[in-house]
Amino acid sequence: MKGKMFELNTSVFTLKELKNTDISSYDAIYLGDSFCRQYKDNLSENCKDLKTAIRIVKDKGKKVFVSTYAVPRNADLKGVEKTLFNAAKSGADAVEIQNYGVLRISRREFPELPVHIGSLANIYTVATALKLKEDGVKRIKGNYELCLDELAELNNSAGLETEVLLHGKMILGISEECLTKKWSNKKTKACQDFCRRNNYLSSKKLVLNNFGRVTLSGKDMCTIEHLPLILDKGFRFFRIESFRESRDYAAQVGNIYRNAIIEALESRKYSYKKYLLGLKNFSPIGFCNGYYFARSGQDYIHSKK
Amino acid sequence: MLEAAFSSGADAVYVGPLGWSRRRARFELDDCDIEKAVGIAHSQGKLLRTAFNTFPASPEISLGLKKIEKFLKIGVDSFIMTDPGFIYLVHKNFPHAQIHLSVGASALNKEEFDYYHKIGVSAVAVPCELTIKELKDLKENTRCGIEVLVHANRDYTYLGRCTMSSYSCHSWAKDKNNKNQFYGSPNRGGLCYRICKLQWDPLGDKQWSRDCRSSVKNGLGNNAYFLFQDIPDYIKMNVDWLKVQGREYSIPLVKEIISFYRETMDMVFGGGSPSKDKTICRRLSRLVSWRDKERNSMTNQLLKESCN
Numbered sequence: 001m002k003g004k005m006f007e008l009n010t011s012v013f014t015l016k017e018l019k020n021t022d023i024s025s026y027d028a029i030y031l032g033d034s035f036c037r038q039y040k041d042n043l044s045e046n047c048k049d050l051k052t053a054i055r056i057v058k059d060k061g062k063k064v065f066v067s068t069y070a071v072p073r074n075a076d077l078k079g080v081e082k083t084l085f086n087a088a089k090s091g092a093d094a095v096e097i098q099n100y101g102v103l104r105i106s107r108r109e110f111p112e113l114p115v116h117i118g119s120l121a122n123i124y125t126v127a128t129a130l131k132l133k134e135d136g137v138k139r140i141k142g143n144y145e146l147c148l149d150e151l152a153e154l155n156n157s158a159g160l161e162t163e164v165l166l167h168g169k170m171i172l173g174i175s176e177e178c179l180t181k182k183w184s185n186k187k188t189k190a191c192q193d194f195c196r197r198n199n200y201l202s203s204k205k206l207v208l209n210n211f212g213r214v215t216l217s218g219k220d221m222c223t224i225e226h227l228p229l230i231l232d233k234g235f236r237f238f239r240i241e242s243f244r245e246s247r248d249y250a251a252q253v254g255n256i257y258r259n260a261i262i263e264a265l266e267s268r269k270y271s272y273k274k275y276l277l278g279l280k281n282f283s284p285i286g287f288c289n290g291y292y293f294a295r296s297g298q299d300y301i302h303s304k305k
Numbered sequence: 306m307l308e309a310a311f312s313s314g315a316d317a318v319y320v321g322p323l324g325w326s327r328r329r330a331r332f333e334l335d336d337c338d339i340e341k342a343v344g345i346a347h348s349q350g351k352l353l354r355t356a357f358n359t360f361p362a363s364p365e366i367s368l369g370l371k372k373i374e375k376f377l378k379i380g381v382d383s384f385i386m387t388d389p390g391f392i393y394l395v396h397k398n399f400p401h402a403q404i405h406l407s408v409g410a411s412a413l414n415k416e417e418f419d420y421y422h423k424i425g426v427s428a429v430a431v432p433c434e435l436t437i438k439e440l441k442d443l444k445e446n447t448r449c450g451i452e453v454l455v456h457a458n459r460d461y462t463y464l465g466r467c468t469m470s471s472y473s474c475h476s477w478a479k480d481k482n483n484k485n486q487f488y489g490s491p492n493r494g495g496l497c498y499r500i501c502k503l504q505w506d507p508l509g510d511k512q513w514s515r516d517c518r519s520s521v522k523n524g525l526g527n528n529a530y531f532l533f534q535d536i537p538d539y540i541k542m543n544v545d546w547l548k549v550q551g552r553e554y555s556i557p558l559v560k561e562i563i564s565f566y567r568e569t570m571d572m573v574f575g576g577g578s579p580s581k582d583k584t585i586c587r588r589l590s591r592l593v594s595w596r597d598k599e600r601n602s603m604t605n606q607l608l609k610e611s612c613n
Contacts, residue, residue, distance in 0.1 A: 071411075071413055071463060071466070072413065072414055073413050073414055073435070073439060074414050074415055074439055074442055074443070076414070077414055077415075077416060099413070099414070099417060100389065100412075100416075100417050100420040100421070101412075101413070101414045101415070101416030101417030101418075101419070101420055102416070103420065104416045104417070104419060104420045105416055120466060122360060122387075122388075122410075122465065122466075122492070124360035124361070124362075124363075124388060124492075124493070125360065125361065125362070125363045125366060125388055125390045125391060126363040126366075126390070127363065127366050127388065127389075127390025127391055127393065127394055128388055128389045128390030128391075129390070130390060131389055131390045131393045131424070143360070143468075143492075144468060145360075145468055145471055145475075145490055145492065145493060150362065150363065153363055154363075157363075170468075170472070172467065172468050172469045172472050173461070173462030173463075173466055173467035173468065173469055174462055174463060174466045175461055175462045175463065175526075176434040176463065179461070179525075180513065180517070182520070183516070183517035183520035183521055184513075184516045184517055184520075185516050185517070185519065185520070194510070194512075194513050194516075197509065197510035197512075197513060198509035198510050199507065199508075199509050199510055199513045200507070200508040200509045201505045201506070201507055201508070201521060201525070202505065202506045202507075202508050203500075203503040203504060203505045203506065204503065206472075206473050206500065206503070207508075208469070208505075215462065215467075215469065217472060291471070291475070294476075294477045295475060295476070296471065296472065296473060296474050296475040296476075296489065297468065297471055297472035297473075297475065298472050298473065
């Protein structure tokens with residue numbers, strides 16, 4: 001994808017969430033939760049809902065990708081293969097994979113199904129991207145720790161679609177067990193759905209957002225000020241992460257970025273300030289730039305203008 | 306430390322070449338010292354392995370390949386690695402090089418083991434989260450050898466899937482060989498600041514805050530462990546290597562840990578049951594206290610650094 005064409009995408013975990021969210025700003029939707037197979041009504045685990053969700057997204061003229069479980073152990077492999085089967089059978093445009101074992105299954109059993117590799121697969125080098133190209137992968141997302149120049153090198157050298165995060169919380173870690181359940185003083189085996197609420201952990205100058213098995217950044221990665229630079233570097237596949245956020249978050253943040261990208265592509269006088277004001281309402285802990293400028297992930301750097 | 310490890314019963318030692326392992330420079334060796342280490346190891350009939358277990362920057366891979374070529378010439382026995390692309394290139398360029406997969410790759414299932422085997426990996430250091438049953442299954446159904454960390458630490462996330470340290474505090478700095486040190490990113494070769502060991506306060510949802518306050522006030526996880534009772538199972542299932550993580554500890558402590566495990570293994574091979582031996586259990590208890598004291602001191606130092 002070159003010139004003024006671009007793709008803006010986000011993720012939706014359940015059918016209910018999909019039906020209640022205005023996805024008109026997006027070109028593509030990732031369906032399902034990669035982090036927890038027990039997440040209630042997770043589209044990656046529910047064949048009937050997935051089929052309906054794929055139809056809804058496709059009827060709106062958008063592309064649809066299906067997320068697969070990120071950290072499968074041996075006992076999870078059959079379930080993950082079922083997700084791949086359902087995605088292929090229901091006409092998904094691609095699957096998102098975070099584990100090299102799942103990549104192996106996907107290429108062997110469903111060779112026609114395009115594959116995107118997610119950030120938890122730890123793509124740090126052009127060498128890895130080239131190996132994935134040999135494996136038949138279509139799109140990659142580098143590890144969050146890569147700076148913009150390194151991501152541009154991946155984009156320019158590997159000949160694969162390179163997706164970058166524009167806005168939202170970054171995944172800082174994934175655990176074996178549900179942390180909200182583990183830390184709760186109520187020792188029950190049942191899922192308590194704590195991950196659907198606002199759970200933050202604070203220590204000194206650091207805030208984390210806890211979401212079941214994953215730890216997210218407390219701050220929202222925000223690139224609205226740096227969009228012209230990101231576009232100049234040649235990126236055209238963009239992700240808005242909206243895990244567990246309100247339906248307004250996905251709709252409005254998507255809308256703001258769509259307008260901003262179009263303005264930045266069409267005008268030399270791009271002004272981010274009006275967009276930034278709209279985004280601030282959705283980020284109680286504040287903004288960061290992640291690792292894009294080779295600094296600590298929680299830092300925010302202002303553009304040089 | 307190398308000589309102490311061998312004299313206490315280690316069959317092989319991993320060393321980190323400067324800038325390429327998951328520890329900072331003072332726990333790594335330059336090329337001359339690695340050559341000397343190979344000499345020491347081989348003179349005793351032991352193995353010297355090197356750790357390239359980080360995700361380098363793309364342009365650094367050519368530096369890494371040159372280093373591996375040099376190390377093969379001086380007789381380094383094997384390489385422990387993490388980056389799939391780098392592993393694949395080493396295997397393509399030096400098909401005889403023995404490559405182990407680092408625990409930092411967090412390989413979790415048999416299909417993943419097979420993926421790595423196909424790109425050149427002959428053994429996998431397994432994540433400490435895997436159960437005995439899973440290890441048995443992996444050992445029986447894959448072509449990779451298995452390396453179990455009997456003394457290490459269990460992070461609160463899967464190892465290699467955590468960027469909390471660099472989210473908190475991260476900077477780039479190149480050394481004289483043009484290798485980036487990536488301070489604060491253990492995945493990339495800097496050291497982990499152990500941010501998860503800070504004291505945490507829950508915020509947000511009231512019920513969640515109330516329920517988990519006591520669980521997170523002294524840290525989120527990341528505790529060192531000694532695997533002891535499982536040793537007979539590992540031996541029975543023919544685990545290929547038992548590994549002691551020890552680079553950050555004092556030489557006397559590393560020596561004591563290795564001799565503890567060597568004697569425990571000898572007892573198992575001799576038909577004994579170490580977990581029923583009171584002397585061994587008392588020795589383990591002393592080791593735990595000693596190790597915790599040294600680890601806590603290192604953790605406090607790292608947390609102090611991260612806050613500065």
